[in-house]
Amino acid sequence: AQSVTQLGSHVSVSEGALVLLRCNYSSSVPPYLFWYVQYPNQGLQLLLKYTSAATLVKGINGFEAEFKKSETSFHLTKPSAHMSDAAEYFCAVSDSGGYQKVTFGTGTKLQVIP
Amino acid sequence: GAVVSQHPSRVICKSGTSVKIECRSLDFQATTMFWYRQFPKQSLMLMATSNEGSKATYEQGVEKDKFLINHASLTLSTLTVTSAHPEDSSFYICSAMGQSTYTFGSGTRLTVV
Numbered sequence: 001a002q003s004v005t006q007l008g009s010h011v012s013v014s015e016g017a018l019v020l021l022r023c024n025y026s027s028s029v030p031p032y033l034f035w036y037v038q039y040p041n042q043g044l045q046l047l048l049k050y051t052s053a054a055t056l057v058k059g060i061n062g063f064e065a066e067f068k069k070s071e072t073s074f075h076l077t078k079p080s081a082h083m084s085d086a087a088e089y090f091c092a093v094s095d096s097g098g099y100q101k102v103t104f105g106t107g108t109k110l111q112v113i114p
Numbered sequence: 115g116a117v118v119s120q121h122p123s124r125v126i127c128k129s130g131t132s133v134k135i136e137c138r139s140l141d142f143q144a145t146t147m148f149w150y151r152q153f154p155k156q157s158l159m160l161m162a163t164s165n166e167g168s169k170a171t172y173e174q175g176v177e178k179d180k181f182l183i184n185h186a187s188l189t190l191s192t193l194t195v196t197s198a199h200p201e202d203s204s205f206y207i208c209s210a211m212g213q214s215t216y217t218f219g220s221g222t223r224l225t226v227v
Contacts, residue, residue, distance in 0.1 A: 034216070036218070041223060042220055042221060043120065043207050043218040043219050043220040043221040044158075044207065044209075044218040045218075046215060046216070046217070046218075090157065090158070094216075101148060101163060102148070102160075102209070102216055103160075104157045104158045105157060106156070106157045107156075107157050
């Protein structure tokens, strides 16, 4: 069984401030981990993914995440928030290898304050 | 990159009618596609796994006779909500595995009146 826990359903940051969205995972096998962003009434867009290569993963729009096995975490960060980053962010996990189903966290809505 | 097209983006239907949602992989072949449902302010819940040329695998609690899934080709999966009721109103999203990652469609907002 696999699961992800996103701490904080809502996060507010000031424009230009650091963005930190937390995600902890549980998986019985080496996981694949993902961060997706969803804008209102739209599908999900992949920000980045971890597939057992480098532990620090860089994604689109200046986001990055670090896989920490000892902490079972995969937190998403961005050094400087932009107004356009306001959206909902989902952490997700799947079993490594093959066409495995993806399990999503409950999401974190990011608000950027001007 | 991998592109998944989902159609329609919005649909309003009367209670008791059926609605078909299409999910197409435009530039890759997808033997497996997934259908999700998202309630307001909630996460995505996997409904079923659609397998090309075979029956879909439904998650526990999902009525297979109500949510009919057909995956007749390597680029097309359809979800038909049969005898729709207002409680079926939701945001439905498909995804397909392509280029080692999951690509999502843009979603379908279904409103049953």
